[in-house]
Amino acid sequence: MFEWKKDGRQVFLYDDGGHSNNNNTGQDQQFKDRVSHFPDKLKSGDASIIIRNLKLADSGDYTCNFTNLQPRQTFHIKLVVEPKVIRVDKGRDVILPCSLSTKENITREMFEWKKDDRQVFLYDDGNQSNNNNTTQDQQFKDRVSHFPDKLKSGDASITIRNTKLADSGNYTCEFPLLQQRQIFYIKLVVETTVITVGEGSNVMLPCLLSTKENITSEKFEWKKDGRQVFLYDDGGHSNNNNTGQDQQFKDRVSHFPDELKLGDASILISDTKVADSGDYTCNFTNLQPRQTFHIKLVVVGAAPRPHVRILDQTKGGMLLQCEVQGAFSKPELHWEDGAGNKLPAEEPQETERGGLYDIILQTTVTKTDLYRCNATQKEINHQTHYETYVYIPGKNIDLILAVTVLAVVLALLFVCILYKKYQKGRCQEEEVVYMYATNGEATS
Template sequence: MELLHFYFLALFGIICCLEGPDIRTVRVRQDEDVVLPCSSGKTHPEFFVWMKDFRQEVFVYIGGRHYNNDFPGHDPQLKGRVFHFEDEVQSGNASIVIRNTKVEDSGSYTCMFRDHHPLRQTVNLVVEPVSKDRTAETIPGLALRPHVAILDQAKSWALLHCEVQDAFPKPKLEWVDSDNNRVPAEEIVTQIGGTYNIILRARVTRTDHFRCVATQEEINHTTYTKIFIYITESSTGLIVAVAALSVLLLLLMVLYYRLKYSKGKYFQQLITMEEWTPQWSQEKTFSLPPEETPQQLTRRPANLQR
C-alpha cells in the first residue's frame, strides 16, 4: 500500500504544482451518507483516484478496476463504505459516496485524473458529531444505561433514584419528564480510580413517565432509562381544587353582598313611601256632627224635636 501511495504522489505531483484546486466544503451529520462531487469534464476517464489529505488512498479507479471489486489495498477505515457511480463514469462522473460517515472521516479529499488534461478537485468534508446511544460500542469509560429505582413513595409524591458507575469522562445526569422538562434533583458524585460514580435523586409529585438521562458530550454518547410513576393524590389536582373552591367562595360573597345591598335599598324605598303624603289626603273632609245629649234635645223647639 505504501508503494501504491508513493506511485500516486509521484504520478500526480506535477498536477499539484501546475494547477490550483477547485475547493468546496461539504457538511454532513455523523452516520449519514455523503456524496463528494467530481467530474473529469470529458467522457469516460480511464484513471482517477481520490485521496484524503494527500496521505490516504480513498478510492482508485483504473480501467474498470477499483477497490470494490478486485483491486487490493483499501484502507480498513474506509473499506466497504466508499462507492462510485459506475453507470455514470462513461459520462465523466468521478464522484464517490461515503456511507455511514464517522467523525474521523472529516478532512480534505482530492479527486485527481491522469489524462491529456490533468485536473484535480478538492472537497473539504466536515462530519458533525451526533450524540447517540453507543452502549454497543467498545469505548473505555462509556456510561452504561442508568440504574433507576423508587427509594420512597407516599400518596402525593415519590422519591426517584438514578445511578451511573465507572464512567469517564464525567457524564451529565438529569431527570426529565415525558415533555422533556428537567426535574430538579440532588446530585452525589464520587471519583474512584479516575472514573465517576454519580447518584441523582428527584422528588416528583404527579403521575408520568420519567427518564434518567446520562450524557458524555466528549464522546457523543447519550443513554437513558425510563420509569413510570403513579401518584394517587396529585398535588396539582389539590391546587386546582383549592383554586376552584376559592373562586366559588368569592362568587358566594359577591352574591351575598349584592342581595344585602338590594334588600337595604328595598326597605329604604318603603320608608320613603311612608314619609310621602299624597295630595288628595291633604284636602278637607266632611264628617257628621256629634250626637246631641238629652239636655240639648230638650232645649230645642218642639217642632224641631225628634
C-alpha cells in the first residue's frame, strides 16, 4: 500500500491492486480523473504517479507514504507549476496558445479566455465575443480574435492586437463543458522595446505592420513625449515644409520610401543627442483598428578619458589610481600591464549624481612597466584608455649587478686571451732571432 498526499489531502491511493481511479471516495476532488500510476513498474518498487493537465493550484508539498513497510518510508516532493510566459513588445500583436492534446473538434464546444477573472474572449458553439457579447471586458473590445479554421483540430488560441502594458498578467483558457474539464495557463508580459545607442550615431526606430499592407497612401505619425518627430500623410512628410515638426528633430529624421509598400513606417534619426532619449510612439491614426507602436530610445554619452595618477609608494610597489567622472552609462574599469595582462585591483569606488557616474579603481604594481587603465561601455561598444609609465627604483638592482659582473668577467677573459697571444708571439720571435744568430755564427 502507498498513498500520495498534498498538504494532507489525498492525491492518489494504491492498496493491493485497488487504487484511486477505482471509485475511491477518499481522493480530493482537485485531482479527480487526473492522476494515474504505472502498473508495470510496481514490480520494481516504483510508486511514481503522473498528474495530467497541471493547474497553478497543483503547486505545493507532496508526500509518498508506504504505511505498511517496516520501517515506514516517506518521500517528499515539492511541485511548482508555473504558467507559460509569453513576451511581446508593446503595440505588437500576440498569439496566446490553447490547444487540446487530443486535437478533437471543438467547433460545437465552449471555451473561455479570462484575465484576472475578467472575460477576454468567449466562444460557444459558433457564437463568440465579437458578435455583440456584452460580457467581454472593455479593455479587450475589438482587439481579440480566434482562428475559426483551427477549431476542428482542437485549437482555441486567440490573437490580441495592438498590445498595451495593461494587457500584462495571467490568462486562462478553459473548456468548462468537456468530460474532463481542462484549463490552460498563460502569463503575458508586454514590454516596451528599448534601443540603446551612443551619442552622435544614427539610429533606426522600427515600426512595421504585421499585415505588411501597403501604406503609401496612408498616414502615420511619430511622436516623442507628445511632440511631433515625423509625419507622413499620403506622400507628404515632415521634410516637405511640415511646420508641425519639433525643432529638435529638424533635418535629422527620414523614412524609407521604398519600404512603405511593405507596411514599414520605420524612421532614421541622424546624429543622435542625449536629449533624444525618451518614449516614442508610431501611430497609424486612420487604420481600423487604430495601431500604435512604442519605442524607448536611450542615447548614451561616451565616457570621458580616464585620469590616472600615482598615489603612493608602498613597501610592495606603487599604488595607482584610475578615475572616470561624469559618465553615462556606467563604464567598467580595469588595469592592464604592458603585455596586456589584466591586473588584480581593489573593489571599485562608485558614486552616482543625477544619472552620471564617478568611478575610481586602484591597483598596486611591483615592477617598472607601461600600465593602461581601460574604461569600457558595453552598451554602445565604446572604450577609451589612459597609459602611464611607472619606474620602480631598486627592483632591478640584482639584474643590473649580475649583468655588470658578467660584463667585467668577459672583459677580463678577453684581455687575458689577448695577453696570452701576445706572450706566445713574443716567445716565437725571440726563438727565431736566436736561431738566426746561431746559424750566422756557424757560417762565419
